[in-house]
Amino acid sequence: xxxxxxxxxEEWRKILAPExxxxxxxKGTEPPFTGKYLYNKKKGVYRCxxxxxxxxxxxxxxxxxxxxxxxxxxxxxESIEPKPDNSLGMRRTEVLCSxxxxxxxxxxxxxxxxxxxxxxxxxxxxxxxxx
Numbered sequence: 580x581x582x583x584x585x586x587x588x589e590e591w592r593k594i595l596a597p598e599x600x601x602x603x604x605x606k607g608t609e610p611p612f613t614g615k616y617l618y619n620k621k622k623g624v625y626r627c628x629x630x631x632x633x634x635x636x637x638x639x640x641x642x643x644x645x646x647x648x649x650x651x652x653x654x655x656x657e658s659i660e661p662k663p664d665n666s667l668g669m670r671r672t673e674v675l676c677s678x679x680x681x682x683x684x685x686x687x688x689x690x691x692x693x694x695x696x697x698x699x700x701x702x703x704x705x706x707x708x709x710x
């Protein structure tokens with residue numbers, strides 16, 4: 580695991596907008612089909628909205644039909660940190676930013692080839708940089 584950015588939750592509250600704080604720090608989720616990047620088809624890089632860490636590339640983005648931006652692979656294995664999540668009576672795998680520990684979304688085993696994975700992310704947890 581990578582060294583995390585040493586910020587208190589109070590410091591994060593000052594840096595992030597309330598909606599960003601709720602998702603990134605309190606593990607919230609945005610309603611389906613409302614995220615600003617759901618239909619984004621531009622080429623570029625998706626970075627963690629909390630710290631700027633490069634987490635996904637547009638080349639791995641696809642339309643999963645689930646209502647959230649979906650990717651079949653992260654930018655690199657080191658850019659994210661998977662973590663077991665047994666909340667809400669479900670067995671899932673949470674996806675955290677490896678640099679700041681921010682909650683980005685979840686990964687599921689029902690995605691397309693070549694990985695068979697669906698990284699289901701919250702737009703509010705991401706910033707997009709067009710190439």
